[in-house]
């Protein structure tokens with residue numbers, strides 16, 4: 250928080266949302282759905298959670314009232330913002346057949362201009378990793394690019410860490426450090442707001458704001474400091490490469506006994522990128538659509554090769570997930586693929602603790 | 616490859632089809648767009664994604680040719696390739712590519728060349744054997760070692776006989792499951808051929824393809840015999856769906872086999888090939 254932010258009271262959050270909507274964006278924000286927070290389209294401030302916090306633990310997620318007026322006094326929800334850039338199902342192209350042959354046509358739907366409100370530090374870090382994978386690649390992905398270019402990111406610094414959070418140890422949070430258009434700090438009575446881009450400036454200019462008081466600035470700083478005191482810490486990245494020299498460690502067998510290979514962890518992880526290509530021929534036989542759907546290295550056929558599976562059992566699949574995320578990702582993109590959001594631990598139906606498992610393999614006592 | 620959309624195939628016509636064995640066939644393809652046909656080039660060891668209408672795509676190494684006459688030899692083993700068996704001359708398919716890193720044929724000029732293949736999946740190597748044969752004066756000795764399960768499965772047998780007659784060229788063949796030993800054939804796995812091969816260990820390039828285990832064992836033996844590790848190259852097979860480093864299926868540790876390979880200097884992948892699951 251280098252430059253001085255501006256301040257607006259809580260009642261004016263509705264105005265921020267309508268300014269963004271008037272600028273031509275659909276607004277995505279946190280919403281309560283089946284007892285958890287997910288990012289969905291919102292019409293206005295009334296769709297946001299209020300006075301709610303999240304209790305997270307391995308295999309456990311619960312929203313509870315916390316007696317405040319705050320909209321963002323929780324750590325994170327089940328879905329990250331990944332689905333808005335890397336769609337769970339993306340139609341890639343269509344092919345039509347006639348007497349002359351077959352004709353391919355890309356299916357590049359016009360991505361709606363999308364503002365996401367409530368983006369967390371960990372999810373912004375994950376977005377930078379998604380960019381590295383899909384855009385700073387020998388073959389940039391045109392579908393991802395289209396969605397990415399139409400995003401407006403309104404981040405919110407965390408004021409509350411869940412027991413599963415460890416972004417402080419991975420260096421990805423709880424404070425947002427860049428990559429946003431607007432950044433909010435939620436206070437008891439309102440918001441501090443920073444702009445991080447020309448689009449952010451434009452929105453901010455249309456909003457009535459004031460100079461924050463010293464007390465308000467202090468409140469924001471104290472919240473972040475409290476949030477940095479997290480209960481879990483991932484060992485530092487250079488230690489994590491050691492997983493690759495412990496591929497025979499007995500704790501891989503132990504975790505395979507528990508793991509159901511359901512793929513929940515890869516589905517909620519904000520950095521997993523695997524997908525399968527799927528062909529959907531039309532019933533009349535004259536056309537076919539080629540698409541991609543999210544996949545998981547926990548699926549048996551992820552490693553299918555004619556006549557064999559490279560990873561035939563849960564042990565080799567769990568090991569693929571963990572070693573890729575924490576160790577070999579570093580070889581691919583220069584850092585670990587884990588941003589410390591804790592989702593894989595929270596949403597694991599049998600409560601496998603990702604950090605504890607990494608420590609067990611590394612024989613590293615927390 | 617199209618810069619605009621790396622996922623979009625081009626249409627190609629099957630202009631010729633040869634049934635090599637009951638389940639192996641070769642297509643000669645021609646891009647229907649003359650501009651694509653003119654621009655298309657590939658390196659030996661690279662692959663294309665071939666698309667069958669309404670069924671899907673499959674990675675197949677490029678055998679030879681250019682955009683107006685592109686050869687692919689395909690074995691009908693999976694869902695897509697089995698359905699491809701039914702296509703006839705004049706039918707249209709989709710093609711995108713070429714993808715990946717090929718064989719170091721340029722760096723290998725002036726050196727002895729050793730090819731080692733096992734099984735039927737040796738198409739990636741056959742294209743470069745043909746290249747070395749066609750450019751014989753640029754290279755030193757040529758040693759070709761091939762193992763199959765049964766002698767009658769040796770798809771490229773007539774070519775072996777022709778290559779055997781070339782100067783400074785050795786063709787060594789073995790079948791691992793035959794009971795009878797035929798003239799010019801050994802019995803056993805590819806390992807039985809390595810001692811007979813005559814090449815300069817310090818001035819050679821080795822290029823291999825086949826099952827992972829054979830690649831690993833042979834590479835280790837050759838390195839023990841004194842061939843420098845960085846001169847041993849292997850072509851790997853993994854599940855490939857996107858071919859552009861996005862879908863994650865072909866990952867082997869930190870490598871994307873589709874774009875960092877499929878051809879690797881053995882030391883880059885040696886450690887991962889030691890452990891099941893990568």
Ligand code: SF4
Pocket residue numbers: 514517518519520574586587588589590591592593594603
């Ligand atoms: S591995 Fe787990 S904690 Fe790390 S980013 Fe993925 S879901 Fe979050």
Ligand code: SF4
Pocket residue numbers: 515520521522523544545546547569570571573574863866
């Ligand atoms: S291989 Fe597994 S851990 Fe790695 S990106 Fe794919 S699904 Fe995620």
Ligand code: FES
Pocket residue numbers: 854855856857858859860861862863864865866871872873874
């Ligand atoms: S085939 Fe998709 S990443 Fe290599």
